[in-house]
Amino acid sequence: MSTVSDIEGHEMDLDRLKWIYNACDPFEPATSKQYKDCSAARGGGIFVDEFTNHLRLATDCLCILFTGHIGSGKSTELLRLRERLLKEKVDQVYYLPVLVDMHQFIDDYDTDTTSPDTGF
Numbered sequence: 001m002s003t004v005s006d007i008e009g010h011e012m013d014l015d016r017l018k019w020i021y022n023a024c025d026p027f028e029p030a031t032s033k034q035y036k037d038c039s040a041a042r043g044g045g046i047f048v049d050e051f052t053n054h055l056r057l058a059t060d061c062l063c064i065l066f067t068g069h070i071g072s073g074k075s076t077e078l079l080r081l082r083e084r085l086l087k088e089k090v091d092q093v094y095y096l097p098v099l100v101d102m103h104q105f106i107d108d109y110d111t112d113t114t115s116p117d118t119g120f
Contacts, residue, residue, distance in 0.1 A: 027103075029075030047077045048084050055090045 002014035024034060054062055068074045078099065085095040
Protein backbone atom coordinates (compact mmCIF):
# COMPACT_ATOMS: atom_id res chain seq x y z
CA MET A 1 0.00 0.00 0.00
CA SER A 2 1.49 3.34 -1.08
CA THR A 3 1.15 6.35 1.16
CA VAL A 4 1.79 10.05 0.83
CA SER A 5 2.33 12.66 3.54
CA ASP A 6 0.41 15.91 3.70
CA ILE A 7 2.03 19.23 4.64
CA GLU A 8 1.62 18.43 8.33
CA GLY A 9 3.27 15.02 7.98
CA HIS A 10 0.10 12.91 8.24
CA GLU A 11 0.28 9.74 6.16
CA MET A 12 -2.59 8.97 3.79
CA ASP A 13 -3.31 6.03 1.52
CA LEU A 14 -2.37 7.14 -2.00
CA ASP A 15 -5.12 5.17 -3.77
CA ARG A 16 -7.79 6.57 -1.45
CA LEU A 17 -6.42 10.09 -1.88
CA LYS A 18 -6.46 9.70 -5.69
CA TRP A 19 -10.07 8.51 -5.55
CA ILE A 20 -11.09 11.51 -3.41
CA TYR A 21 -9.13 13.96 -5.57
CA ASN A 22 -10.75 12.70 -8.78
CA ALA A 23 -14.25 12.09 -7.41
CA CYS A 24 -15.72 15.21 -8.96
CA ASP A 25 -15.15 17.66 -11.77
CA PRO A 26 -15.34 21.26 -10.49
CA PHE A 27 -16.46 22.37 -13.95
CA GLU A 28 -19.64 20.27 -13.78
CA PRO A 29 -22.55 20.73 -11.36
CA ALA A 30 -23.05 18.03 -8.77
CA THR A 31 -25.45 15.30 -9.78
CA SER A 32 -28.29 14.42 -7.43
CA LYS A 33 -26.21 11.41 -6.32
CA GLN A 34 -23.23 13.65 -5.47
CA TYR A 35 -25.24 16.46 -3.91
CA LYS A 36 -25.07 16.73 -0.15
CA ASP A 37 -27.43 19.20 1.44
CA CYS A 38 -25.21 21.71 3.22
CA SER A 39 -27.95 24.32 3.44
CA ALA A 40 -27.88 24.34 7.24
CA ALA A 41 -24.24 25.41 7.16
CA ARG A 42 -24.91 27.97 4.40
CA GLY A 43 -28.04 29.36 6.00
CA GLY A 44 -30.77 27.16 4.56
CA GLY A 45 -32.03 27.44 1.00
CA ILE A 46 -31.43 31.16 1.14
CA PHE A 47 -30.59 31.64 -2.54
CA VAL A 48 -33.73 29.90 -3.77
CA ASP A 49 -35.85 31.71 -1.15
CA GLU A 50 -34.32 35.11 -2.01
CA PHE A 51 -34.80 34.60 -5.72
CA THR A 52 -38.44 33.58 -5.37
CA ASN A 53 -38.99 36.62 -3.11
CA HIS A 54 -37.63 38.84 -5.90
CA LEU A 55 -40.08 37.20 -8.30
CA ARG A 56 -42.96 37.93 -5.93
CA LEU A 57 -41.97 41.58 -5.45
CA ALA A 58 -41.04 42.51 -9.01
CA THR A 59 -43.54 44.44 -11.09
CA ASP A 60 -41.20 44.54 -14.08
CA CYS A 61 -38.33 42.52 -15.54
CA LEU A 62 -35.61 41.15 -13.30
CA CYS A 63 -31.90 41.02 -13.94
CA ILE A 64 -29.90 39.29 -11.22
CA LEU A 65 -26.17 38.72 -11.39
CA PHE A 66 -25.22 35.47 -9.69
CA THR A 67 -21.47 34.93 -9.33
CA GLY A 68 -18.98 32.85 -7.39
CA HIS A 69 -15.74 30.94 -7.59
CA ILE A 70 -15.44 27.73 -9.60
CA GLY A 71 -16.88 24.88 -7.57
CA SER A 72 -18.72 27.11 -5.10
CA GLY A 73 -22.13 25.68 -6.00
CA LYS A 74 -23.58 28.21 -8.45
CA SER A 75 -24.82 25.60 -10.93
CA THR A 76 -26.12 23.43 -8.13
CA GLU A 77 -28.12 26.32 -6.64
CA LEU A 78 -29.47 27.30 -10.06
CA LEU A 79 -30.58 23.71 -10.62
CA ARG A 80 -32.31 23.76 -7.22
CA LEU A 81 -34.04 27.01 -8.17
CA ARG A 82 -35.12 25.45 -11.47
CA GLU A 83 -36.59 22.46 -9.62
CA ARG A 84 -38.55 24.71 -7.27
CA LEU A 85 -39.88 26.86 -10.10
CA LEU A 86 -40.96 23.79 -12.06
CA LYS A 87 -42.76 22.28 -9.05
CA GLU A 88 -44.31 25.30 -7.37
CA LYS A 89 -46.33 28.31 -8.36
CA VAL A 90 -45.04 31.68 -7.21
CA ASP A 91 -48.02 33.96 -6.57
CA GLN A 92 -50.31 31.95 -8.86
CA VAL A 93 -47.77 32.03 -11.70
CA TYR A 94 -45.98 29.05 -13.18
CA TYR A 95 -42.46 29.61 -14.46
CA LEU A 96 -40.60 27.69 -17.13
CA PRO A 97 -36.91 28.14 -16.37
CA VAL A 98 -34.55 27.61 -19.28
CA LEU A 99 -30.96 26.71 -18.48
CA VAL A 100 -28.33 27.69 -21.04
CA ASP A 101 -24.85 26.21 -20.78
CA MET A 102 -22.74 29.18 -21.87
CA HIS A 103 -19.71 26.90 -22.23
CA GLN A 104 -21.30 25.87 -25.52
CA PHE A 105 -21.24 29.45 -26.80
CA ILE A 106 -18.20 31.19 -25.35
CA ASP A 107 -14.63 30.34 -24.45
CA ASP A 108 -14.09 30.43 -20.68
CA TYR A 109 -10.62 31.83 -21.20
CA ASP A 110 -11.46 34.51 -23.77
CA THR A 111 -11.76 37.73 -21.79
CA ASP A 112 -12.64 39.87 -24.81
CA THR A 113 -16.36 40.45 -24.29
CA THR A 114 -16.66 42.22 -27.65
CA SER A 115 -15.53 39.15 -29.57
CA PRO A 116 -17.94 38.10 -32.34
CA ASP A 117 -17.66 34.54 -30.98
CA THR A 118 -19.87 35.47 -28.01
CA GLY A 119 -22.87 36.27 -30.18
CA PHE A 120 -23.72 39.26 -27.98
